[in-house]
Amino acid sequence: MDKITLRPFRAEDAPWLVAQHGALYARDEGFDETFAVLVAEILADFIAAHDPECEAGWIAEVDGxxxxSIFCVRLSGDIAKLRLFLLVPEARGRGLGRRLLETCMAFAKARGYHGMQLWTHESHRAACALYARSGWRLVSSRPVRSFGCDLVEQSWEVAFR
Known part of the structure; x- marks a missing residue:
């Protein structure tokens, strides 16, 4: 991977993000189409109403x-939420996930958030290991039926000092 850049999310990235989330999660985890619908709703809300002073999204790209992707959105006055963290398979294992996560966390700290939260699934082992190495802690875990699958839903958080 040559010269990977992180640039701000643009509205025209939304269809790609929805398609990638839908295809990759269907292929790798057996998720049904309701997951892509959720991603589309999250992106539509972000495009329509995000506050650029305290919320941002990034797209990692090389040669266009x-x-x-990764997003930082306001959850409450002093807590941010990490959303839509995704790497295409050919970009994994090269430190790009760590770079995206560090960028998102640094943004949240710089905007005065005291911490961050995220929601994921236990099956995302590489991402969960990255969160743990980056100071996040698992705060809850429970079995659920979501996106047509039996999953173990997890909530993670990190406090900034």
């Missing part, structure tokens, strides 16, 4: 080809 998108490789991944």
């Amino acid at each position: 080809r998108r490789l991944g």
Whole structure:
């Protein structure tokens, strides 16, 4: 991977993000179409109402080809939420996930958030290991039926000092 850049999310990235989330999660986890619908709703809300002073999204790309994404949105006055963290398979294992996560966390800290939260599934082992290495802690875990699958839903958080 040559010269990967992180650039701000643009509205025209939304269809790609919805398609990638839908295809990758269907292929890798057996998720049904309701997951892509959720991603589309999250992106539509972000495009329509995000506050650029305290919320941002990034797209990782090389030579104009998108490789991944991450978003920081306001959850409450002093807590941010990490959303839509994705890497295409060919971009994994090269430190790009860590770079995206560090960028998102640094943004949240710089905007005065005291911490962050995220929601994921236990099956995302590489991402969960990255969260743990980056100071996040697992705060809850429960079995659910979502997106046509039996999953173990997890909530993670990190406090900034």
